[in-house]
Amino acid sequence: MKKIVISEEIDRSELFGNLDSNIRIIKENMDVDIMQRDNELILRGQDTDRAESVIKELTEIMKKGETLDEQKINYVIALKDEGLSYEESKIDKDIICFTHKGKPLKPKTLGQKKYVESIRKRDIVFGIGPAGTGKTYIAVAMAVHAFKNKEVQKIILTRPAVEAGERLGFLPGDMQEKVDPYLRPLYDALYDVLGRESALRLKEKEAIEVVPLAYMRGRTLDNSFIILDEAQNTTREQMKMFLTRMGFGSKIVVTGDVTQIDLPRGKRSGLVEASKILKHVRGIDFCYLKDVDVVRHELVKKIIGAYDKYYQANPEPEEE
Numbered sequence: 099m100k101k102i103v104i105s106e107e108i109d110r111s112e113l114f115g116n117l118d119s120n121i122r123i124i125k126e127n128m129d130v131d132i133m134q135r136d137n138e139l140i141l142r143g144q145d146t147d148r149a150e151s152v153i154k155e156l157t158e159i160m161k162k163g164e165t166l167d168e169q170k171i172n173y174v175i176a177l178k179d180e181g182l183s184y185e186e187s188k189i190d191k192d193i194i195c196f197t198h199k200g201k202p203l204k205p206k207t208l209g210q211k212k213y214v215e216s217i218r219k220r221d222i223v224f225g226i227g228p229a230g231t232g233k234t235y236i237a238v239a240m241a242v243h244a245f246k247n248k249e250v251q252k253i254i255l256t257r258p259a260v261e262a263g264e265r266l267g268f269l270p271g272d273m274q275e276k277v278d279p280y281l282r283p284l285y286d287a288l289y290d291v292l293g294r295e296s297a298l299r300l301k302e303k304e305a306i307e308v309v310p311l312a313y314m315r316g317r318t319l320d321n322s323f324i325i326l327d328e329a330q331n332t333t334r335e336q337m338k339m340f341l342t343r344m345g346f347g348s349k350i351v352v353t354g355d356v357t358q359i360d361l362p363r364g365k366r367s368g369l370v371e372a373s374k375i376l377k378h379v380r381g382i383d384f385c386y387l388k389d390v391d392v393v394r395h396e397l398v399k400k401i402i403g404a405y406d407k408y409y410q411a412n413p414e415p416e417e418e
Contacts, residue, residue, distance in 0.1 A: 100147075100149075120166060123168065123171050127175050130143035152171075155174050158184075177208065194236065195242055199293075205236065207231075223383045225351060225387065226355070229358070231392055245305070252306070253305070254307045254309070256308075257331075285297075288306070314340055317343050319345050324351070327354075329369040330358060331360050332369060333361065341372070356369060356370055357406075357409075389406070
């Protein structure tokens with residue numbers, strides 16, 4: 099049994115969470131029972147040391163003026179499992195850029211921080227990981243930062259126009275209107291960082307391009323920050339074509355999730371192949387984000403974990 103005295107300067111309602119939701123998260127992740135008695139928490143179980151360490155870390159975070167949420171609590175627990183503290187990860191000290199509303203954009207996990215550092219250091223970076231890990235959003239934020247600092251003259255966002263497991267049929271409108279639905283996630287990230295009006299204005303000046311991957315063939319892209327999103331849905335030919343568009347003064351970020359391949363049966367993913375062919379090429383970084391880096395609803399992390407566990411137990415034969 100362990101006892102933790104909660105300082106008077108700590109808001110217990112925030113520490114414990116609504117209806118003790120924060121305490122419940124700790125109990126769900128550890129073999130520990132937690133009871134409150136006056137200004138003390140009483141811990142019983144196999145994981146009292148871990149739970150004590152997490153609770154003390156959370157109080158230190160609160161003392162610095164940061165608010166607690168479900169994602170942050172789960173992240174502190176995950177860091178403890180790796181023998182790290184939230185302070186050691188220093189993710190709250192690294193500002194990527196500011197949104198059009200003045201909000202600082204920072205990496206929220208250690209995996210995201212390493213991803214940001216790789217983009218700063220390397221000219222080609224692959225960000226590979228499950229949904230919700232901020233692969234595309236961070237890449238767009240880094241592109242905006244580079245553009246505002248005049249490190250590049252243009253931002254180019256692209257993705258393959260592949261339907262996610264369903265046939266959408268005929269789409270009305272001109273060519274741009276036909277491909278825009280496929281590019282919507284890129285627009286969303288761009289509008290969030292730059293603001294809709296500013297992004298559209300730069301698009302009109304052709305300082306920003308949002309185009310399907312097919313439009314990239316035959317081009318040489320100098321002084322550009324180029325992002326290829328949903329790269330798991332490129333073919334091997336498309337991936338090679340894209341990577342060889344790179345010109346002088348440019349930077350490329352390729353993002354994708356190898357568990358969400360929507361290519362027709364028999365087509366090999368260009369992202370999967372590139373990760374094998376290019377892994378030892380100097381100057382190229384591969385950043386693998388994990389479910390602990392998910393910054394969406396906590397259920398997203400649990401869904402990813404459940405699917406990973408299922409497919410590990412029931413592997414599908416590899417397609418040729």
